[in-house]
Amino acid sequence: MRTDKWLRPNIRRLKPYRSAREEHPSEQALFLDANENSLGSPGPEPLNRYPDPLQKKLKMELAQLKNVAPENIFLGNGSDEAIDLLIRAFCEPAAQRILITPPTYGMYRVCADINNVAVDEAPLNDDFSLNTERVRTALTPHTRLLFLCSPNNPTANLMDEQAIRTLLDNMDGLVIIDEAYIDFAETQGWLPRLNDYENLVVLQTFSKAWGLAGARLGMAFAHPAVIDVLNRIKYPYNVNRLTQQAALEALRHYDCYQRMKSDLIRERHWLSEQLKVLPVMDQVWPSRANFILVRSTRARDIYHKLAARNILIRYRGDLPLCPGCLRITVGTHEENQRLIGALQSLTF
Ligand SMILES: Cc1ncc(COP(=O)(O)O)c(C=O)c1O
Structure with missing residues (x-):
């Protein structure tokens, strides 16, 4: 061995x-x-x-x-x-x-x-x-x-x-x-x-x-x-x-696990489509997880402006291959809607 x-x-x-x-x-x-x-x-x-x-x-x-x-x-x-x-x-x-x-x-x-x-x-x-x-x-x-x-x-x-x-x-x-x-x-x-x-x-x-x-x-x-x-x-x-x-x-409660998993996967698709049409996003990568990686020239601004509205996402722009990247966890439908609403209303 x-x-x-x-x-x-x-x-x-x-x-x-x-x-x-x-x-x-x-x-x-x-x-x-x-x-x-x-x-x-x-x-x-x-x-x-x-x-x-x-x-x-x-x-x-x-x-x-x-x-x-x-x-x-x-x-x-x-x-x-x-x-x-x-x-x-x-x-x-x-x-x-x-x-x-x-x-x-x-x-x-x-x-x-x-x-x-x-x-x-x-x-x-x-x-x-x-x-x-x-x-x-x-x-x-x-x-x-x-x-x-x-x-x-x-x-x-x-x-x-x-x-x-x-x-x-x-x-x-x-x-x-x-x-x-x-x-x-x-x-x-x-x-x-x-x-x-x-x-x-x-x-x-x-x-x-x-x-x-x-x-x-x-x-x-x-x-x-x-x-x-x-x-x-x-x-x-x-x-x-x-x-x-x-x-x-x-x-x-395996059924609960399965339900949460499929709900999150459904939400991931929804959130991904919403993010793709935002002019401020330059790239939205496909995801096999419960989070989505996006790229924006405004990444740092987005991160700080969302935080000021009490919405926390993760700035990942300092990692190799990830300049301008943000990592967004898929939330509940209401949370995802709130995030998209906030992103739509951001001004720079
Ligand atoms: C890839 C990866 N591995 C492991 C962990 C840690 O998981 P745990 O909560 O089981 O320590 C995380 C947590 O974010 C993770 O992203």
Whole structure:
């Protein structure tokens, strides 16, 4: 298994924290092992007991939904936790490197910077597609992780399947495909191919289509050897009891998730058409996510004038390939109407 070769030696040697309950699993025991408050907790929710460190119930349900084995699933405090743990597990600070494809999600670099891990860049093509040649040239013998984002934030496009396949075949390290927005892409993404590649990691989240950004729950799907590493180095109780309950409850309301997803996709089409006819917009890119990237020579002005009206969007003009770009999240129909009304009435 190549995972072992890629691991940092200190992580390979690590003896993880283990609670007594992991050694003797029981629902009914006298729980006098963890210095909890045996009397209870204030408020309506009983929270005096530590949560299940491996979130087994939730993983059983997710495994069914995603058609993978529970051993393929890691759950974290947002997918941001998985990004950080992957870097910490596989990249020796000041020695090994990650590769990213800008413009893309900012946390890959932030997590690498925090861990003193060097970041190499292979920018996307002008049309925001992957430039595999650039990626291959930017790979070094020290590159352990390649982060791809599909649909990409902030460009909202899917990355080409064949290009990713080639990279998976050639990478001597992990290829992480961040699918935070895959629910909106109307395609199945990379999970069905999980068993084909021992170096594939797929990230998904409850923060977007599931509407649980406030609960902080992210998913990483990978070969059990990679998942085992993440579980060994995470904080023991990284997903709290309330979050596990909220996710189980959300899964019981799959119809609500589906409705929100299709409503947002419908709204995305509406908003996109409205933006296209605004004279102030020079370009409106197609989107497979729940946001739309637009370009305007007035981008900065638009951003500030909308903020003055209490409408917040994201200025992305400082990212590579994105001069004059704004990223707009699809809102409710009323919110989108208000945004379009405000844009129509702006004067410069
Ligand atoms: C591409 C991408 N990945 C991951 C995340 C983080 O998701 P989470 O809320 O699960 O940490 C975001 C959040 O905006 C994102 O855009």
